[in-house]
Amino acid sequence: MFPLSRLIRSRDDAVPARGALVAARQVGLVAGGRRILDGVDMAVEAGRIVTLIGPNGAGKTTLLKVLLGLLSPTGGQVLRRPGLRIGYMPQRIQVDEILPITVRRFLGLGGRFPKDRLARVLAEVGCAHLLEQPVQSVSGGEMQRILLARALLREPHLLVLDEPAQGVDVAGQGEVFQLIARLRDRYGCGVLMVSHELHLVMAAADSVICLNQHVCCTGQPDVVSRDPAYLKLFGKTMPAGMVLYTHHHDHRHDLHGDVVAFEGEGPPGRGCPGSEAHRHHG
């Protein structure tokens, strides 16, 4: 049934632009006299993977929490599509030993859902064998999958993942990002994630937002990775082991197959004007 409220609310300016599931408009946050977010503009659209990167203390998790409605911004506006269902995977979850709870019960805490959905989701994330185990006994990587399952059980329009590959070994990390990309294709949901695994992220994301209190630069991964603001934050050197997953388009091939240097061409992206002049702590 098409909700009438959406018709009415679509004229409301508190609804994000068409296609966007959630958007930040000039969002700022000051806590304890410290400016954590400053004039952040961003949006996540259905079917797209947006990744937040940035140094420690850049406000990545804070921005996620503001977008989720867990924190109120002190400036600007957060717009959410009406009726938006979000699947959230928090950064770290540790259930006290004193609470006896199995993985099955843990998954059930997210809400009611039909039984066949559980089997399907578990198969997708690959943790069906853990179902009857105490939550406390699973490994860090398994816990990430369980959290992902709990998010997916809600059949979310938007998946919000805070460092989904945390506590997963390097080989497993690639798998996690592939899984996320697959889930996006399958569910058509938008994905917003924070990650430190820069180069894995670069391979999986449709667009990257480089955050350091404000948005330093944003765009497609290969564009961002050459942006002066990005280079200033993360440097040019990349860990050797990560090369497997990266593809730097620092050249292109002309009609004869010869290598031509890339200069200012390529997919559109935008860096913030004068980004060199910004002060980056980190």
Next chain:
Amino acid sequence: MDDFIVRALLGGMAVALVAGPLGSFVVWRRMAYFGDTLAHSALLGVALGFLIGLNVNLTVVILCVTLALVLMLLQRQRRLATDTLLGILAHSSLSLGLVAVAFLEGVRIDLMAYLFGDILAVSHEDLIWIFLGGVLALGMLAALWRPLLAITVHEDLARVEGVRVTLVSMGFMLLMALVIAVAMKVVGILLITSLMIIPAAAARRLSSTPERMALFAALIGCLAVAGGLWGSLTWDTPAGPSIVVAAALLFAVIFSLPGAALLRRLRTPS
């Protein structure tokens, strides 16, 4: 058996049946000290009840809820840690209660009965209060069970999934206030938290699900009440403290059981 012993048993077990499941949440949510603080403020509620001539159970609930709300507000500031705040509130409210009681003119309050309980003096009217309060508390707990469990495991996650966190945690505080008011007569305000925490902690070893832990906590609490009363009558010891000692003994026994085989038997659903 004497009438007063039957009343004591009934009242004590009714309290234990509620304190066990609620105590499980107190233990899971690491709110033992919080519970203690609420209980300490109950004496002020008692004094208030006498002062304005309202039912004491009612004023205790009102005061505990007020204190819980004050604490929620105070927690918003970051300068003082929660346990410091709790320490301040617990002891100043208890002292304020003692001072207020001293100011009451013409009323002699049996202070020891409120501080350490007077289960052998439970009257028919008390029993009715305990049963009504207990049923109400259990009903509320059942209604809040799943969202409360969800915010216990992870508050932010629960909030994103649509749980109204503030409402649920306020409901939980109201429950604690209710149980404190009801249990005051049995073990006294200084010992109430023990009746919530000790049986729940003991039940952990026997349980593989939250519900089972709540159930076992209730049963262990009942055993402690029976054991404590028996000990109190046998050796002429104070009843409230005897119940707490019995609970502690049960806890010690369950935790020192050689357990693997026992645990497996208890954990596998039959």
